[in-house]
Amino acid sequence: xxxxxxxxxxxxIDGAVKEVKDQINxxxxxxxxxxxxxxxxxxxxxxxxxKSFKNADVIGCSSSGEIVSGKMLNNSVVLMAxxxxxxNDVKVxxxxxxxNSPDPQTALDSFERYYKTPVSxxxxxxxxxxxxxxxxxxxxxxxxxxxxxKTNISFIGGSAGDDLKFKSTYVNANGTSYTNAAxxxxxxxxxxxxxxxxxxxxxxxxxxxxxxxxxGQREILQLDGENAxxxxxxxxxxxxxxxxxxxxxxxxxxxxxxEPFVRSPQQFSEHGIKFFCNVxxxxxxxxxxxTDIVKDTQSDLDKKINEFGEPSGLINFNCILRxxxxxxxxxxxxxxxxxxxxxxIGFSTYGEEYIGHINQTSVMILFK
Amino acid sequence: xxxxxxxxxxxxxxxxxxxxxxxxxxxKTKLVLKGINPDKFNDQSADxxxxxxxxxxxxxxxxxxxxIK
Numbered sequence: 001x002x003x004x005x006x007x008x009x010x011x012x013i014d015g016a017v018k019e020v021k022d023q024i025n026x027x028x029x030x031x032x033x034x035x036x037x038x039x040x041x042x043x044x045x046x047x048x049x050x051k052s053f054k055n056a057d058v059i060g061c062s063s064s065g066e067i068v069s070g071k072m073l074n075n076s077v078v079l080m081a082x083x084x085x086x087x088n089d090v091k092v093x094x095x096x097x098x099x100n101s102p103d104p105q106t107a108l109d110s111f112e113r114y115y116k117t118p119v120s121x122x123x124x125x126x127x128x129x130x131x132x133x134x135x136x137x138x139x140x141x142x143x144x145x146x147x148x149x150k151t152n153i154s155f156i157g158g159s160a161g162d163d164l165k166f167k168s169t170y171v172n173a174n175g176t177s178y179t180n181a182a183x184x185x186x187x188x189x190x191x192x193x194x195x196x197x198x199x200x201x202x203x204x205x206x207x208x209x210x211x212x213x214x215x216g217q218r219e220i221l222q223l224d225g226e227n228a229x230x231x232x233x234x235x236x237x238x239x240x241x242x243x244x245x246x247x248x249x250x251x252x253x254x255x256x257x258x259e260p261f262v263r264s265p266q267q268f269s270e271h272g273i274k275f276f277c278n279v280x281x282x283x284x285x286x287x288x289x290x291t292d293i294v295k296d297t298q299s300d301l302d303k304k305i306n307e308f309g310e311p312s313g314l315i316n317f318n319c320i321l322r323x324x325x326x327x328x329x330x331x332x333x334x335x336x337x338x339x340x341x342x343x344x345i346g347f348s349t350y351g352e353e354y355i356g357h358i359n360q361t362s363v364m365i366l367f368k
Numbered sequence: 369x370x371x372x373x374x375x376x377x378x379x380x381x382x383x384x385x386x387x388x389x390x391x392x393x394x395x396k397t398k399l400v401l402k403g404i405n406p407d408k409f410n411d412q413s414a415d416x417x418x419x420x421x422x423x424x425x426x427x428x429x430x431x432x433x434x435x436i437k
Contacts, residue, residue, distance in 0.1 A: 124390070145429075149431070282419075
């Protein structure tokens, strides 16, 4: 028992819900996590899954492509169920009205009351958090920064997607779906877990300091005191007119030692470069160049499994920009194959959460 | 004057991580993402008031109240 996965590509909600329920042969799951295409009505699928797992805490979100062991999917639902052997306890909180109030304090207070321990003192080897956020809210950094100053527990997760429509994304908790919201779950685990953050870039020998930014707009206005567009375009050997076609291949990285936290350019704006993630003023940035996603992911996962052992389950929060690159290179089958022998679910996100908000990265949690 | 930035960073890391190496590394990364790279400062680093003001706010966020001399 422990952890089980299921998926369905049935386009009918009732059919999809029945199919995933029938694949889960755990009599009484404690926690269910699912990701579903935004082409499903999110209220109906949230209700349907909760109804199928009445005694479990159920969380999920809309996606832009799903991942299950051996496959990258579209228009599907993927689900992972944990029984009480795997999960000791679960507390779910929803932060509503996120854009007006991206404050996790009420949720963190609730976790403290539930576990009867200050979140600052919880054992980070026994507890972990999952965070699913409206992917169009633009609130990920604020939320992750505040969580990070209150607790040493790792919260990992992703920004919900909507199959590249960019209209509305949804998170859900215990049968109710929400937009402009985040779902936080604090889990006391009965099994060992570990986190893998992987991205496929090498560092180039070009560094800049973000000397003027507009954090609220995720915009860098100046690098090294000069126009950010001019500096970036020149650094990648391009012109201001053509540089945007190379954004995915040349993002910037905030380096923590040798580990990049990727900031992906989105577009040139009137006064600077807009990113999918903000950069604090004064931050040093390194120019990155893309490498092979399949090769790098396989290598990083192999290394992690050598340290950790064979996982009984894995959740993969994989950036939509990585998925698009895999599609462009006809590598989706090869990527799915990396996880063929591991019970895996995941989805293509509009941003990844680990320590902070990041881009063009895959954040995974592995369970023993 | 020099070294105050490093002392403030060390105080934040000490208070938050309590000598746990995993948490020390994660706390350093949190500071990097806030625009302060701990590896860039040492005992000889000048007491830049802009960075010290920024660190003061970060220390409050982390619940670190000890005043650094």
